[in-house]
Amino acid sequence: MSLAPLNADEERLWRSLLRIVATLPRLLDEDLVRSTGVSLSEYVTLMNLSEAEDQEMRLTELALAAGLSLSRISRLVEDMRVRGLVTKRRAAADTRGFIATLTPAGLERLRDAYPTNLASARRRVLDHVAPRAVSGSGQVLAAIAEGMDDDSDDI
Template identity: 60%
Template sequence: MKSADPLTAQEERLWRALMRIIVALPRSLDEDLLRSTGLTLTEYVVLMGLSEAENQELRMADLAATTALSASRITRVVDTLRSRGLVAKRRFEGDGRGSVATLTPDGLDRLKGAYPVHLASARKRVIDQLDGRSVPAMLRQFEAIAERLD
């Protein structure tokens, strides 16, 4: 990787603020969900990913990609959710090496119950703090960054 140009003072402030958000926001969202629903943010994201998938199921590798979790982390989270009856797991019929995670009816109910809490947390901690006029530009820029990271 080549040497980068130094950041301007404003760029440095932006970068430092973003780094604080990257660390603090997931913790705050996690605390809000856990206190009110008993789900962690990671568990919520996994349930959400399954709820949006065809037949509410995904191969574990696809679920890991959808949630931006490592293979070992997605296995641990799915196993935890399975032990609580929120997700089922079975071998993938087309490939004996892979598994498929499926959202159970209890998992869908739990997700539906957690959604209002997560929405209120996201709104309070981020969306309501933004100037609404800047949202379209921020959306384009953040999506472009996210695509490059994928």
């Protein structure tokens, strides 16, 4: 691990990334809530469930996929269960775990929110990236995200 000071380009990248990480989720959430009543956390949860096998996931896996803590995803799934967007049941193999399943109402809610999420993603991010840079940028951000999944505490 290098402790060399950041050069000007690295510093600009780092500070811009910090600003995006701190600001973008709030802006995307505001766009979704204002237009659809769906929060960003709800949208990401519904999206992950819609893409999962049998449209269901263990809460621990869903928390990781959604970037939320287990306690936060548990509260969110319970709220969504009450509203009929998901169901929740104990895992058969491990009775300590729970599985969330997308309901038809949840899928409809996701479909209704998709155009707003797409417009927000384009306006807030993709419209600022040259088309020729999208692939390379996506690879870089994916590598950073995968590195976070390593759960490494090496600082």
